[in-house]
Amino acid sequence: xxxxxxxxxxxxxxxxxxxxxxxxxxSHQHPDKHKDCKFCQKIKDKSTILFxxxxxxxxxxxxxxxxxxxxxxxAHEEHLMMLHEKTLDSFFTDSIxxxxxxxxxxxxxxxxxxxxxxxxxxxxxxxxxxxxTDKDWGNPPVIPGKNAKxxxxxxxxxxxxxxxxxxxxxx
Ligand SMILES: [Zn+2]
Numbered sequence: 001x002x003x004x005x006x007x008x009x010x011x012x013x014x015x016x017x018x019x020x021x022x023x024x025x026x027s028h029q030h031p032d033k034h035k036d037c038k039f040c041q042k043i044k045d046k047s048t049i050l051f052x053x054x055x056x057x058x059x060x061x062x063x064x065x066x067x068x069x070x071x072x073x074x075a076h077e078e079h080l081m082m083l084h085e086k087t088l089d090s091f092f093t094d095s096i097x098x099x100x101x102x103x104x105x106x107x108x109x110x111x112x113x114x115x116x117x118x119x120x121x122x123x124x125x126x127x128x129x130x131x132x133t134d135k136d137w138g139n140p141p142v143i144p145g146k147n148a149k150x151x152x153x154x155x156x157x158x159x160x161x162x163x164x165x166x167x168x169x170x171x
Contacts, residue, residue, distance in 0.1 A: 019054045019074070023084040029076040039072055039122045051098055051167045055090035058098050058167075063152035064144050065128045067106050071095045072124035080115070080123055094170065095125055101166030102129060105159040112141050 024030060031040040042048055043057055051058040054074065061068035073091065077083055083091065099111055108129030117123045128141040136142040144150050155163065 023054065023087055024075055025082070025084070031074055031076070034076065034121070037076075037121060039120070040076075043074060050164070051101075051170065053090060053094060055087040056094055061126060062144075062150050063154065064150045065134070065141055066131070066153035067102050067108065067127070067129040067155060068153075069098065069102065069127035070124050071098060071127060072120075072122040074122075076121040077123050078117060078121060080117060083123075091123075091125075095127075097170045098167065099127060101163055101170065102127070104166045105163035106155060114141075 019030075027033070031037075031043045034040040039057075042059060043052075048059045049057055050060065050069070052074070056071055057074055058069055058071050061070045071091075073083070073087065075087075077087070080088070080091075095113075099113075102108070103111075106129060109132050110130040112128040112130055114126040114128065115123070116126075130137065130141070134141075
């Protein structure tokens with residue numbers, strides 16, 4: 001069962017070594033080496049992962065905007081300019097492929113992507129699909145404060161099915 005799950009995510013344990021050798025400048029960046037990091041825990045746990053490859057992980061964000069995604073690096077990477085070329089390529093190109101998959105599912109009108117590298121040990125995109133019906137339409141997304149109560153704008157079952165199906169097609 002566990003094996004099946006790993007295959008579904010398209011990422012196998014055996015890739016870890018190759019990943020470390022090829023794409024990390026320092027072995028301490030490896031997600032297996034940070035037991036107290038909440039992102040590394042998510043990577044290890046897998047249950048919330050929507051898509052993954054040797055470079056990036058995709059999970060839902062707080063969903064204050066429908067379809068809000070967080071796309072983060074698998075390894076501890078804090079500087080976009082220092083990424084391995086292949087990771088950089090995936091961080092941009094595969095992120096756009098993930099957005100296309102999301103668009104197939106929820107047909108958003110515009111796409112906002114936010115990149116900030118202030119403190120997290122995994123640099124990431126916040127992906128905010130934008131709809132003409134948004135209260136904050138036409139402006140940068142209004143993000144509720146960290147402690148604000150947010151009623152998550154969940155995708156429907158049908159939309160999730162399409163999204164997951166499209167994610168599986170990403171090569
Ligand atoms: Zn981590």
